[in-house]
Amino acid sequence: MDGVEMPEPAAVRVHDLVKTYPARRGRRGAPATPAVRASDGVSLTVRHGEVFGLLGPNGAGKTTLVRQLTGLLRPDSGRVDVLGHDLVRHPRRAARLLAYLGQESTALDELTVALAAETTGRLRGLDAAAARRESGEVLEELGLGAIASRPLKRLSGGQRRLACVAAALVGERPLLVLDEPTAGMDPVARRAVWAAVDRRRAERGATVILVTHNVIEAELVLDRVAVMDRGRAVACGTPAGLKAMVGEDVRLELVWRDRPPLEVPEVAALRPDAAETGRRWTLRLPPEEARAAVAAVTGGPAFAALDDFTLAMPSLEDVYLALGGHTEGLVKV
Numbered sequence: 001m002d003g004v005e006m007p008e009p010a011a012v013r014v015h016d017l018v019k020t021y022p023a024r025r026g027r028r029g030a031p032a033t034p035a036v037r038a039s040d041g042v043s044l045t046v047r048h049g050e051v052f053g054l055l056g057p058n059g060a061g062k063t064t065l066v067r068q069l070t071g072l073l074r075p076d077s078g079r080v081d082v083l084g085h086d087l088v089r090h091p092r093r094a095a096r097l098l099a100y101l102g103q104e105s106t107a108l109d110e111l112t113v114a115l116a117a118e119t120t121g122r123l124r125g126l127d128a129a130a131a132r133r134e135s136g137e138v139l140e141e142l143g144l145g146a147i148a149s150r151p152l153k154r155l156s157g158g159q160r161r162l163a164c165v166a167a168a169l170v171g172e173r174p175l176l177v178l179d180e181p182t183a184g185m186d187p188v189a190r191r192a193v194w195a196a197v198d199r200r201r202a203e204r205g206a207t208v209i210l211v212t213h214n215v216i217e218a219e220l221v222l223d224r225v226a227v228m229d230r231g232r233a234v235a236c237g238t239p240a241g242l243k244a245m246v247g248e249d250v251r252l253e254l255v256w257r258d259r260p261p262l263e264v265p266e267v268a269a270l271r272p273d274a275a276e277t278g279r280r281w282t283l284r285l286p287p288e289e290a291r292a293a294v295a296a297v298t299g300g301p302a303f304a305a306l307d308d309f310t311l312a313m314p315s316l317e318d319v320y321l322a323l324g325g326h327t328e329g330l331v332k333v
């Protein structure tokens with residue numbers, strides 16, 4: 001975002017990255033697809049030893065960005081520096097510098113959990129004994145010991161994802177790039193992943209770039225976050241700093257039993273400010289106004305029509321909305 005030299009050393013610098021997927025002609029009656037500028041001049045800096053998040057809805061360009069960061073996709077223009085290496089010019093250096101967990105990893109499907117982890121370790125240059133030892137440790141750390149001898153293709157989606165996280169962590173790299181690492185996982189597995197990520201940062205000084213849809217998780221694990229929208233980083237900062245940007249407004253959600261009682265003047269007066277999704281109204285209001293609105297809908301004749309209401313402090317989702325984004329694709333709970 002800044003383009004300005006930062007005083008502390010940066011682990012990753014991306015400058016003015018542009019990537020357009022070309023248009024394709026439709027074949028055999030299939031519709032043509034237009035060109036997509038998936039990275040539209042992205043610039044950002046990730047510091048050493050921080051957990052840095054990329055947040056944004058489907059299609060915002062997060063995966064396209066991390067694939068360029070990891071040397072897998074060549075940008076049309078712009079710069080990518082990882083730990084002092086120019087990865088646009090030398091994409092093959094990425095394998096030594098970083099561990100990348102993509103959205104889908106079917107390459108390891110035929111292997112058992114233990115062998116997938118060991119093989120990754122071997123590919124990263126560990127000798128057989130070290131690969132076995134590290135793999136055993138990581139499987140233990142992530143609670144995968146009991147299913148170590150099962151092939152990935154016979155596991156549930158969440159278990160397979162966890163096994164892929166384990167493989168990514170063997171044969172340690174200074175930068176971890178994880179694209180939706182906890183997708184499909186239960187809460188126990190998610191917690192194990194976040195603890196493992198945090199341990200690598202705290203004990204080994206690793207830098208972590210994390211793609212996520214999950215706003216709540218993002219607030220808990222990230223030091224800083226870039227909000228992506230339509231191929232650009234539209235804001236970047238700490239979760240608290242970004243929330244401060246949206247000011248003091250609080251979010252009021254009203255869920256009506258059936259239809260909103262518009263015959264009640266206080267309810268009718270709220271409608272112009274409400275974003276409506278089915279029976280739910282979402283309003284962003286200064287604290288005083290929100291309090292008055294709650295009093296009006298819970299105290300008077302509107303109450304009978306009300307199913308539920310919540311009053312919440314600003315979240316990263318509010319930041320995202322305030323920046324003009326859309327809500328689709330953002331996980332709220």
Ligand SMILES: Nc1ncnc2c1ncn2[C@@H]1O[C@H](COP(=O)(O)OP(=O)(O)OP(=O)(O)O)[C@@H](O)[C@H]1O
Nearest residue numbers: 021022036038056057058059060061062063064065
């Ligand atoms: N191989 C491709 N060819 C053409 N267009 C693509 C390709 N991959 C992605 N796109 C388009 O580029 C844009 C950015 O996609 P990208 O996968 O980077 O988004 P994302 O933020 O990672 O989304 P998600 O959260 O759904 O994973 C989208 O409009 C998408 O349709």
